[in-house]
Amino acid sequence: xxxxxxxxxxxxxxxxxxxxxxxxxxxxxxxxxxxxxxxxxxxxxxxxxxxxxxxxxxxxxxxxxxxxxxxxxxxxxxxxxxxxxxxxxxxxxxxxxxxxxxxxxxxxxxxxxxxxxxxxxxxxxxxxxxxxxxxxxxxxxxxxxxxxxxxxxxxxxxxxxxxxxxxxxxxxxxxxxxxxxxxxxxxxxxxxxxxxxxxxxxxxxxxxxxxxxxxxxxxxxxxxxxxxxxxxxxxxxxxxxxxxxxxxxxxxxxxxxxxxxxxxxxxxx
Amino acid sequence: xxxxxxxxxxxxxxxxxxxxxxxxxxxxxxxxxxxxxxxxxxxxxxxxxxxxxxxxxxxxxxxxxxxxxxxxxxxxxxxxxxxxxxxxxxxxxxxxxxxxxxxxxxxxxxxxxxxxxxxxxxxxxxxxxxxxxxxxxxxxxxxxxxxxxxxxxxxxxxxxxxxxxxxxxxxxxxxxxxxxxxxxxxxxxxxxxxxxxxxxxxxxxxxxxxxxxxxxxxxxxxxxxxxxxxxxxxxxxxxxxxxxxxxxxxxxxxxxxxxxxxxxxxxxxxxxxxxxxxxxxxxxxxxxxxxxxxxxxxxxxxxxxxxxxxxxxxxxx
Numbered sequence: 091x092x093x094x095x096x097x098x099x100x101x102x103x104x105x106x107x108x109x110x111x112x113x114x115x116x117x118x119x120x121x122x123x124x125x126x127x128x129x130x131x132x133x134x135x136x137x138x139x140x141x142x143x144x145x146x147x148x149x150x151x152x153x154x155x156x157x158x159x160x161x162x163x164x165x166x167x168x169x170x171x172x173x174x175x176x177x178x179x180x181x182x183x184x185x186x187x188x189x190x191x192x193x194x195x196x197x198x199x200x201x202x203x204x205x206x207x208x209x210x211x212x213x214x215x216x217x218x219x220x221x222x223x224x225x226x227x228x229x230x231x232x233x234x235x236x237x238x239x240x241x242x243x244x245x246x247x248x249x250x251x252x253x254x255x256x257x258x259x260x261x262x263x264x265x266x267x268x269x270x271x272x273x274x275x276x277x278x279x280x281x282x283x284x285x286x287x288x289x290x291x292x293x294x295x296x297x298x299x300x301x302x303x304x305x306x307x308x309x310x311x312x313x314x315x316x317x318x319x320x321x322x323x324x325x326x327x328x329x330x331x332x333x334x335x336x337x338x339x340x341x342x343x344x345x346x347x348x349x350x351x352x353x354x355x356x357x358x359x
Numbered sequence: 360x361x362x363x364x365x366x367x368x369x370x371x372x373x374x375x376x377x378x379x380x381x382x383x384x385x386x387x388x389x390x391x392x393x394x395x396x397x398x399x400x401x402x403x404x405x406x407x408x409x410x411x412x413x414x415x416x417x418x419x420x421x422x423x424x425x426x427x428x429x430x431x432x433x434x435x436x437x438x439x440x441x442x443x444x445x446x447x448x449x450x451x452x453x454x455x456x457x458x459x460x461x462x463x464x465x466x467x468x469x470x471x472x473x474x475x476x477x478x479x480x481x482x483x484x485x486x487x488x489x490x491x492x493x494x495x496x497x498x499x500x501x502x503x504x505x506x507x508x509x510x511x512x513x514x515x516x517x518x519x520x521x522x523x524x525x526x527x528x529x530x531x532x533x534x535x536x537x538x539x540x541x542x543x544x545x546x547x548x549x550x551x552x553x554x555x556x557x558x559x560x561x562x563x564x565x566x567x568x569x570x571x572x573x574x575x576x577x578x579x580x581x582x583x584x585x586x587x588x589x590x591x592x593x594x595x596x597x598x599x600x601x602x603x604x605x606x607x608x609x610x611x612x613x614x615x616x617x618x619x620x621x622x623x624x625x626x627x628x629x630x631x632x633x634x635x636x637x638x639x640x641x642x643x644x645x646x647x648x649x650x651x652x653x654x655x656x657x658x659x660x661x662x663x664x665x666x667x668x669x670x671x672x673x674x675x676x
Contacts, residue, residue: 355404
């Protein structure tokens with residue numbers, strides 16, 4: 091078995107017994123399933139109520155959706171529902187961001203607390219293998235939870251709306267790229283930042299909070315600035331994926347370059 | 360073989376280990392003794408290539424210590440390490456913990472699993488292999504950590520406090536295991552505070568306090584001859600006479616190989632450099648001097664006494 095998958099397999103075994111982490115793997119994905127279902131089922135009523143009240147935000151949104159060529163051949167309700175479901179991948183992006191910071195913090199600070207780092211570093215594995223193994227170990231369960239939630243949400247949405255629209259609402263290409271590509275890349279970014287911060291931390295919760303402070307405001311800001319473009323212009327979404335890939339590669343390279351076995355062994359108490 | 364030459368390590372200007380030079384030949388067991396903070400763990404980490412020396416070099420299991428983060432992978436593969444604290448994943452079973460580490464060493468499952476079974480049975484942990492390590496006692500974790508140091512069949516084994524936290528029966532089992540490892544021809548370096556253990560197991564003893572205060576065989580250290588450093592005050596011979604000991608003390612003091620003579624009632628306590636060379640001459644001189652000798656009892660100096668002289672001598676200096 092590859093060294094990288096060894097870390098993952100061990101992490102999964104460890105996770106099963108970690109009652110402080112696994113509820114996160116349930117709660118956030120359940121929210122990510124519920125939100126699109128609510129959008130899909132309640133959208134006709136929400137539009138009707140908004141139009142009746144003359145809600146300016148809703149009317150602006152409706153005009154934007156109507157002006158988007160790919161929704162032109164749908165009814166107003168279906169176009170709006172499809173657009174809102176596409177936007178719902180934002181919550182699926184939050185799943186890897188939130189879970190991977192916690193799982194990475196426990197994964198790395200946990201090594202410190204359980205004094206397992208020296209025995210690991212005494213084996214013949216390289217720094218790159220160790221760091222990549224830890225990255226995968228923290229990321230893969232998170233991405234799996236995200237994808238399972240996404241698939242479950244899509245199946246539920248389509249099952250509940252098929253009779254109304256006669257065709258599946260999910261997935262669409264934005265949703266697919268967001269869930270399959272952007273979510274893992276965001277998760278990797280968070281794990282890599284957590285790994286960097288973990289070197290100085292001894293309390294997993296403190297590391298999670300520091301990571302959240304270091305990453306979430308940035309993601310929210312970028313989401314506020316570019317969020318609309320990401321759900322309307324497909325090249326913008328692909329560009330965001332490429333950008334995250336580059337950021338992840340730079341972070342990983344930086345982590346490998348700054349990884350100091352000596353520092354870990356002599357300063358981690 | 361372990362061969363260190365001038366190993367020195369400083370942390371932020373503070374010297375932890377200084378000019379360490381010693382050799383442990385193949386198949387020999389060396390006990391490294393020293394007070395807390397003496398640099399034993401730093402020495403082991405340097406010899407394993409886990410931390411780099413500030414100056415100096417070493418050759419371990421045929422591999423010269425390299426510089427850089429990935430330079431010592433072959434060296435680490437050839438060595439086993441028992442860390443100061445066992446360090447296992449508490450929520451994972453003993454078996455899965457050992458499998459994980461064994462696979463990190465690159466041992467194939469068909470080799471690893473029978474070896475694990477062998478060692479788990481030897482350490483009386485086979486029946487607990489599916490139990491979570493977090494539920495294990497300190498002694499059980501320590502035995503598990505010893506298995507982890509051995510399952511990849513290393514040529515050189517570093518054991519940091521191997522019997523720490525073990526009950527007497529388990530400690531005995533570990534000591535027997537260590538002796539069997541030595542019998543298999545492995546080179547072993549044991550860091551310990553347990554002088555009795557060092558005395559029972561070691562071919563060579565090093566007394567470390569930032570620098571190597573003494574290094575040699577037990578006999579060399581006791582005699583304060585040979586080896587490195589002058590650790591012991593020699594050996595002691597107690598001679599019981601019929602008449603007053605003070606009458607004969609001066610006759611022995613000038614004898615070559617005698618370091619000190621202390622009379623008390625009818626007993627002379629004589630410190631000598633070497634039993635075989637000095638005791639026959641000593642008895643002959645007493646008889647020449649008219650003493651009636653009742654009993655001659657050689658007493659080897661304990662390692663504890665040697666150790667304390669060494670460490671206190673260094674404190675004094």
